[in-house]
Amino acid sequence: MAKKEDLRIVKTRRDLRLGLINLLQEKKFEKITVTDICKRSLVNRITFYKHYEDKHQLLNDTILYFNKFFQDLLPPKDKIKSVKTATLYLKSVLVIVLDECTTHKDIIDLLTSQKNEIINQLINDLIEEFISDILVQISKITPLKYPIKLITVFLTQGISQTIYYWLNHQDAYPRTEIMNAIDDIVSRIGQTMTE
DSSP: OOOOOOHHHHHHHHHHHHHHHHHHTTSOGGGOOHHHHHHHHTOOHHHHHHHOSSHHHHHHHHHHHHHHHHHHHSOOGGGOOSHHHHHHHHHHHHHHHHHHHHHTHHHHHHHHHTOOHHHHHHHHHHHHHHHHHHHHHHHHHSOBSSOHHHHHHHHHHHHHHHHHHHHHOTTTSOHHHHHHHHHHHHHHHHHHSBO
């Protein structure tokens, strides 16, 4: 049985994450100091440093927190038994991603508007890891025509940029239209990446 984390630790980390998110609405990450975060979170600096080495580690923890929340929404990967089920799995994940990105558009906009290389890299790494995991599952079922890393990078950039573009142009593309396009594209990619 997993040991439950102390509620004070959970609350302090939550307060620090929320403090950082609130500050990101006002200024760029580079301009935010640990002192700013502590004041906004009502946490003293000593407590901050008990939990995080610096603001970058807090940022990483914040993104990982949202990633865990998102991962908990996903269906289990053990359902992937063929290229077809992998394609269906990816489509179902993309529906969840679109819905969550729409629901939490303010936070997504906040993180992506920072134009901060560290933030962009953290988000990109999480998406890339997820896609790579799916491709590894597929490669256990059938040989892939192209190297996993190459397919992963291609899909990561294509999917993340398409979702971000859609979030900023929802009036031009209704949700059903973007979902039909993604459905078709993912199906075609699934057909072409195996031998």
